[in-house]
Amino acid sequence: xxxxxxxxxxxxxxxxxxxxxxxxxxxxxxxxxxxxxxxxxxxxxxxxxxxxxxxxxxxxxxxxxxxxxxxxxxxxxxxxxxxxxxxxxxxxxxxxxxxxxxxxxxxxxxxxxxxxxxxxxxxxxxxxxxxxxxxxxxxxxxxxxxxxxxxxxxxxxxxxx
Numbered sequence: 001x002x003x004x005x006x007x008x009x010x011x012x013x014x015x016x017x018x019x020x021x022x023x024x025x026x027x028x029x030x031x032x033x034x035x036x037x038x039x040x041x042x043x044x045x046x047x048x049x050x051x052x053x054x055x056x057x058x059x060x061x062x063x064x065x066x067x068x069x070x071x072x073x074x075x076x077x078x079x080x081x082x083x084x085x086x087x088x089x090x091x092x093x094x095x096x097x098x099x100x101x102x103x104x105x106x107x108x109x110x111x112x113x114x115x116x117x118x119x120x121x122x123x124x125x126x127x128x129x130x131x132x133x134x135x136x137x138x139x140x141x142x143x144x145x146x147x148x149x150x151x152x153x154x155x156x157x158x159x160x161x
Contacts, residue, residue, distance in 0.1 A: 001120035004086070005041050005160070006110055006142065008128035009052035011149040012156075014074065021056040023066045025073045033154035035081045041157060047086040047117055051109040051126070051136070055094030064092060087113060104128075105135035110142065127156050 010016040015029040022028070038048055050071075056062045071088050078085060089109040093100040102108040114121060126137035129149040137144030147156035 001118050001123075002047055003045060003123035004047040004049050004113065004117065004119045004125075004142075006049050006051050006113070006124065006126040006137070008104075008126075008130070008133045009050050009074075009088075009090075011129040012127055012147060012153065013050070015150050017150050021054075021061055023054070023056060023062040023070055025069050028070060028073050028077070030077065031150050031153060033152040035078065035083060037153040037157045038078065038083045039081065041160065042083060044160070046124075046160075047113075047119065048084070049086050049113045049117075050088040050090075051104065051113070052088070052090045053104050053132075054090045054092055055103070057092035058094035067092070086117065089113060105132045105139060107136050107140035110136060110140035114140070125160055127153070 007013055010022050013034055014022060015031055016022045042048060054067050057064055067090060075085055091102040093103050113119060121141040124142045125145055126133060126142050127145045127147055128134060129147050134144035134146050145156050
């Protein structure tokens with residue numbers, strides 16, 4: 001079995017300061033410590049998996065194509081620092097427009113990754129910046145780590161072996 005770090009996107013990996021929705025490639029700014037933290041976690045053998053609510057798609061604020069372009073740019077930036085994301089899962093739904101099973105705090109995105117990559121939930125963590133993220137971690141059986149929104153990700157990985 002493998003161990004994984006599940007990562008919320010907006011506010012954890014990239015800055016969402018001044019934005020309700022972050023989806024434009026030009027607005028992609030990594031938060032402090034992201035590359036260093038992800039590199040360290042990768043070196044410890046963790047899979048790096050993004051799990052992100054992108055409700056703006058469901059609300060018609062932006063498109064799946066824009067989300068995919070944003071993720072492509074994120075992967076490109078990280079790859080230039082030799083950091084590889086194993087997978088990016090996102091929920092395009094919003095509770096105001098439809099009910100779904102994948103929007104955090106529901107654990108479906110995490111459960112999909114666990115099944116696909118044979119992940120040991122007891123050796124895995126979810127790093128998020130909202131109570132919704134921690135609820136999703138708990139529902140999936142992984143340890144949740146709450147970090148400061150747009151803070152230094154290195155601060156959030158101190159308790160990860």
